[in-house]
Amino acid sequence: MAAEQISWRSVSLVTVAVCWSLAVSPADGAAVENPDRYAHELEPNYWYDHAEQQLQAILRARQEGVAKNVILFLGDGMGVSTATGGRIWAGQQRGLRGEEYELSWDKFAFTGFSKTYNVDQQTTDSAASGTAFLCGVKTRTGVLGLSGRAFRSQCSTAQGNQVESILNWAIAEGKSAGLVSTARITHATPAAAYAKTPERNWESDRNIPDSEKRCADISYQLVKENPRIQVLMGGGRAFFLPDGVADPDPDPSYFTNGSSRLDGLNLVEEWAKEKASGGFSHSYVFDKAGFDRVNPENTDYLLGLFNQGHMQYEVDRNETKEPSISEMTEKAIRILRKNDKGFFLLVEGGRIDHGNHANWATKAFAEVDAMSKAVQVARDLTSDQDTLLVVTADHSHVLAIAGYAGRGNPITGLSARNGKLDLGRALDGLPYTTVVYGNGPGRHETAKYRQNLTGVDTSASTYRVDAVVPMNSETHAGEDVAIYATGPQSFLYTGTHEQSYIPLAMAYASCVGPYAEGKLACAKYASPLIPHPLPTQPSQPDSGAGPRCSAWFVAMVTFTAMTSLIRL
Numbered sequence: 001m002a003a004e005q006i007s008w009r010s011v012s013l014v015t016v017a018v019c020w021s022l023a024v025s026p027a028d029g030a031a032v033e034n035p036d037r038y039a040h041e042l043e044p045n046y047w048y049d050h051a052e053q054q055l056q057a058i059l060r061a062r063q064e065g066v067a068k069n070v071i072l073f074l075g076d077g078m079g080v081s082t083a084t085g086g087r088i089w090a091g092q093q094r095g096l097r098g099e100e101y102e103l104s105w106d107k108f109a110f111t112g113f114s115k116t117y118n119v120d121q122q123t124t125d126s127a128a129s130g131t132a133f134l135c136g137v138k139t140r141t142g143v144l145g146l147s148g149r150a151f152r153s154q155c156s157t158a159q160g161n162q163v164e165s166i167l168n169w170a171i172a173e174g175k176s177a178g179l180v181s182t183a184r185i186t187h188a189t190p191a192a193a194y195a196k197t198p199e200r201n202w203e204s205d206r207n208i209p210d211s212e213k214r215c216a217d218i219s220y221q222l223v224k225e226n227p228r229i230q231v232l233m234g235g236g237r238a239f240f241l242p243d244g245v246a247d248p249d250p251d252p253s254y255f256t257n258g259s260s261r262l263d264g265l266n267l268v269e270e271w272a273k274e275k276a277s278g279g280f281s282h283s284y285v286f287d288k289a290g291f292d293r294v295n296p297e298n299t300d301y302l303l304g305l306f307n308q309g310h311m312q313y314e315v316d317r318n319e320t321k322e323p324s325i326s327e328m329t330e331k332a333i334r335i336l337r338k339n340d341k342g343f344f345l346l347v348e349g350g351r352i353d354h355g356n357h358a359n360w361a362t363k364a365f366a367e368v369d370a371m372s373k374a375v376q377v378a379r380d381l382t383s384d385q386d387t388l389l390v391v392t393a394d395h396s397h398v399l400a401i402a403g404y405a406g407r408g409n410p411i412t413g414l415s416a417r418n419g420k421l422d423l424g425r426a427l428d429g430l431p432y433t434t435v436v437y438g439n440g441p442g443r444h445e446t447a448k449y450r451q452n453l454t455g456v457d458t459s460a461s462t463y464r465v466d467a468v469v470p471m472n473s474e475t476h477a478g479e480d481v482a483i484y485a486t487g488p489q490s491f492l493y494t495g496t497h498e499q500s501y502i503p504l505a506m507a508y509a510s511c512v513g514p515y516a517e518g519k520l521a522c523a524k525y526a527s528p529l530i531p532h533p534l535p536t537q538p539s540q541p542d543s544g545a546g547p548r549c550s551a552w553f554v555a556m557v558t559f560t561a562m563t564s565l566i567r568l
Helices: 002-023 044-060 080-093 126-135 166-172 218-225 267-277 288-293 325-336 351-357 361-381 501-510 551-567
Strands: 069-075 110-115 176-184 231-235 282-285 301-305 343-349 387-393 399-401 435-440 467-470 481-486 495-498
Touching: 069 126, 069 166, 069 361, 069 501, 080 351, 080 361, 080 399, 080 481, 126 166, 126 501, 166 176, 166 343, 166 501, 176 325, 176 351, 218 267, 231 325, 267 282, 267 301, 282 288, 288 325, 301 325, 325 343, 325 361, 343 361, 351 361, 361 387, 387 501, 495 501
Parallel strands: 069 343, 069 387, 110 495, 176 231, 176 343, 231 301, 282 301, 435 467
Antiparallel strands: 110 481, 387 481, 399 435
């Protein structure tokens, strides 16, 4: 018994010292950071306190009410392993070990999973998955905005099988709507919000075979058939311009013979004409300078096409030419929130997927970090009281975090512990990277031997990480992906759901679509789950590292420690 008391007193005293040393800022002149900034992790009470803070945050989270606004962030290809790798990478870029870092959505109160299979494949593509998480209907691979009764590339099967999206439902109730993507704005994910086509690759009229010309291309549908989407920002400018029309900022490496229009329509001009005829203030921009000149307060409609193809990877982005995903998110919200009825906004981190396809783990992780910043911007500009914010992925990738690397080992580096490469596990005795891919172009095999990576900078953004099966492009993976949610009715995403559940829960929370007035009862008519909110705990500064010891915990442990000393 005495030994147990001495052990508890020792833990209490150490915990008090650690908590107080980090609770007082150096600016107060009263503390200097412990030489071992992670010593607190050795104390049980740090973990108890950390869990208690998370528990109280969840209990305080708003679970009832109606979502005036809905914002969906879609990390394309951001499976759990990609999100984990992105988290560690982001933390390490900030001087931390990395594993303890929190992405913006890691702080959301409610999480769940979605099952991503579609009606004809175990592992989905972005078109079928986009139709699921935006329209509430699972469909076939390559199909957008159509039910599973339609068949890919067969225009005749589209008629009568169209389904509406959460964006359509929001507009129907008088809300504003916007789409932001770092990929082409006509690419599969954003297109699932507005297009009805049996082929995701029909982005321009020149992409449609003559036998299927009865179907309108995706760019045409966006401009001519969905005129009330107020904010459109991303890449894909080449699909809006007719053959022979000069691009305002051409990329010498981009060939327009796979995208420029053959019907003679300049869809940028068509977009502007429609807005002018309706008396709407509007702006079309193609670079960062034009983007910066847009004043959200006096802009009703914004079309931003910042690249002929996809926008640049974040690590390669020319800041004088392209806005970041955070900047686009902020501009979109400031335009849309002027509507008293609310808005729906889809923001896609589209190049997470592309980085993984190329086995460029560093680029994929940097895109995760960039989207995390954008999510924080959205949260700062809105309120949990009236805005449902959901972060999820359309599918995963065959990325794994392997081996037994030590804490803080570079996530894109070679697997090592205490600075020593792990050479004993691989049967060939060669070093290996912590992250690996199941397939893709990164197989560095020469003859029958694996490449010796000693001295290779595996953290470089253009380094293709090792893959097991050689392929020109790495594939998607079929496991469940995470859903993170905060705001009104966010608890509805707890559990494991079909991916098609995601927009229906949004519709319920915001009273649109199937849950609009006069249809199924929405959140407006639900009884609150927490009728008496818990007292608000004082927030603690978030330094991104070290223990977050609440005042009550410091007081409790101090009292225990002092009592123990008196008894001694």
